[in-house]
């Protein structure tokens with residue numbers, strides 16, 4: 001999750017830009033950079049690591065630009081914090097990126113999907129690249145189209161890009177103009193008197209102005225000291241009213257949400273989009289070329305073993321269903337802290353997958369090491385570049401959820417599930433276990449998940465809050481599900497336990513009659529995951545059993561599934577998608593339910609008692 005800040009006005013801007021980046025640090029980053037127009041040239045400094053490193057690089061470079069002391073300070077510039085996706089964490093790959101003549105500099109958030117083909121085209125035309133990033137394409141594309149008008153060139157470049165991204169461009173010949181464009185990734189303009197800001201999030205300029213213009217999808221905005229002009233992708237002017245932001249600094253860090261957890265719940269569509277977009281480049285294939293695992297190995301591995309803890313373990317359970325169903329490879333699952341102590345049998349032809357968002361969980365790392373010692377190949381599925389898991393594994397599949405501050409995992413869970421879907425599909429593709437048409441169907445459905453995630457949250461938020469109000473004083477919750485619904489029950493119950501401190505249990509619905517049914521009475525809410533699946537009828541008969549004991553049933557169901565609404569007391573509907581993908585939507589109302597129950601009880605959801613974000617000790 002990168003950060004963008006741009007400024008044009010009458011004040012020296014380098015410190016303003018870096019102050020803006022500091023406000024975006026919470027998003028996580030691994031390198032940073034700033035470019036300003038100073039004394040007739042673009043002066044750019046980039047550094048790997050944190051902003052202190054960038055400040056030090058600027059100091060070494062020579063204060064305000066390494067130019068003659070008498071030069072007036074720069075009053076236009078762009079700055080960026082990068083979270084590496086394409087290309088390693090190096091100074092060359094840090095933004096801003098320039099064109100061949102070093103007259104155009106850009107900063108970009110998100111992913112350009114068609115970067116490889118555009119790079120080839122541009123190289124054939126003679127453009128020379130200095131980084132491995134997808135972002136650098138954009139400065140060269142603008143160069144290709146530039147004919148004296150920066151806005152027109154940006155619009156033409158924008159039309160050639162695919163993916164989800166937001167970028168800001170600056171040209172040496174336009175010392176009072178920044179041009180920015182947005183496709184899905186956020187972009188906002190901060191309006192002040194004789195100066196204007198553009199950024200990926202409001203906190204970047206909140207200390208300077210509270211007047212905000214939101215740039216919408218497929219819009220281009222030209223920013224000068226006098227104002228901001230928004231146009232659509234065809235160049236038609238768009239009028240937009242300014243908003244006055246009333247948040248305080250603390251709320252600003254949380255993007256206007258009351259808590260980090262709520263903000264991160266709302267970032268889930270973006271997290272999944274970042275995880276999947278460039279890995280699904282076509283209609284019926286998965287590109288995991290960034291994951292350095294030999295195709296032959298994936299084709300011939302005899303067994304897969306998944307090790308993880310907590311929420312990551314639940315993501316692994318969903319992954320197991322997908323891999324077994326699609327790729328027909330046997331998958332074992334183990335809680336990492338159990339696996340490491342049970343003298344597991346590892347064979348060279350086993351692929352062991354360690355799922356850990358932090359990449360630092362001691363038990364998961366130990367389990368991965370043990371598997372490697374036993375001769376298995378180990379794949380880490382992690383969110384954090386450079387974490388121990390990435391160093392200990394043979395290969396890494398990154399989730400790209402951005403930094404998660406709330407202790408309860410939300411956006412990292414859905415991006416882990418998305419990563420496991422990609423892996424399942426890739427294995428099926430390599431092993432020839434699914435027809436192309438079925439792969440194409442799933443690819444299309446996976447691509448639509450980000451917008452369905454947003455839709456689910458928008459549609460279930462208020463209802464989950466209302467259900468929470470009616471149940472916040474209950475002493476115990478039971479979660480029931482079958483098949484792919486079961487890991488979602490486990491995860492929903494974990495969320496409730498950790499942030500609301502209310503005891504909860506999650507069970508395979510078929511096991512109920514073997515004991516847990518004794519727990520039920522009129523005071524026990526039973527949360528049922530009853531999304532469409534081949535086992536829905538069975539889930540529904542379990543719901544009937546529960547209701548016969550007077551328990552109050554809260555169901556998560558697929559839109560249009562009236563049968564569920566008829567038997568449940570309250571139903572939270574999620575959009576229809578392929579039934580194997582329903583878990584990634586079904587968890588969302590359960591996160592919201594747990595969240596609102598905890599809030600009703602006045603609890604600190606971001607920092608629950610007794611818990612730390614990363615468990616690094618045994």
Ligand code: F6R
Nearest residue numbers: 310311312356357358361408409
């Ligand atoms: C629950 C939660 C934990 C983590 C677990 C593993 O909300 O966050 O259960 O999932 O501690 O952490 P990682 O994924 O960092 O290994």
